[in-house]
Amino acid sequence: MSRRVVFWTVVVLAGAIVLTVAGAIVVSFVNGDDLVQDAGSGLAAYATVFGLVFADAIVPIFPGETTLNAASVLASQDKLELGLVIIAGALGALLGDSALYWIARTGPKKLRARLEAAGQKDERVAKGLAVLGRSGPLLTRAAASCPALASPSTSRWA
Numbered sequence: 001m002s003r004r005v006v007f008w009t010v011v012v013l014a015g016a017i018v019l020t021v022a023g024a025i026v027v028s029f030v031n032g033d034d035l036v037q038d039a040g041s042g043l044a045a046y047a048t049v050f051g052l053v054f055a056d057a058i059v060p061i062f063p064g065e066t067t068l069n070a071a072s073v074l075a076s077q078d079k080l081e082l083g084l085v086i087i088a089g090a091l092g093a094l095l096g097d098s099a100l101y102w103i104a105r106t107g108p109k110k111l112r113a114r115l116e117a118a119g120q121k122d123e124r125v126a127k128g129l130a131v132l133g134r135s136g137p138l139l140t141r142a143a144a145s146c147p148a149l150a151s152p153s154t155s156r157w158a
Contacts, residue, residue, distance in 0.1 A: 007106035014058055014099045021051025045071065045080055049088040057096025058103070064092070101137055 001009075025048065049071045056064025068089045075082035119126035 003106040006102060010099050010102045010106070014054075014096075014103070017051060018055045018058070018062075021048060021055065024048065024051075045074070046084050046088040049085055050092040053089050053092030054096035054099075057093055058100050098137055 024044065028044070049067055052062050052067040053064040055062040056067075068085070071080055071085040071089070072082070074080040075085050115125075115129060119129050
């Protein structure tokens with residue numbers, strides 16, 4: 001498969017997930033439904049957790065962490081199952097980070113050309129790009145789990 005096909009496939013799938021969750025939330029508010037009350041009879045709350053965490057990984061305007069905190073509180077009140085909240089949040093984060101990686105990896109050629117030019121000028125940049133090319137998804141998960149990797153500019157090792 002070509003880079004362009006992979007890029008647009010991932011973008012369309014990610015967009016479909018984000019729009020589906022956003023649409024479900026909007027319809028819920030318009031109809032006056034309560035996602036928490038409906039959670040006992042369906043998967044609406046868990047799908048919302050998954051979708052918002054997934055969307056937060058791609059577009060950081062979505063409240064992924066807040067959603068997980070709220071769902072955890074609801075689980076402590078026996079309105080949701082904690083195990084399902086954990087699974088929904090973990091799957092949303094993993095798939096969202098992976099989607100963002102593939103969007104960036106197969107994205108616009110101008111960005112790739114700029115990175116390659118920087119790699120030709122500086123050997124350290126070339127080595128860093130090679131590491132990212134071999135193990136990008138693993139590094140993405142590690143950075144999400146380790147604050148020193150997630151924000152190297154605020155790390156004492158930077």
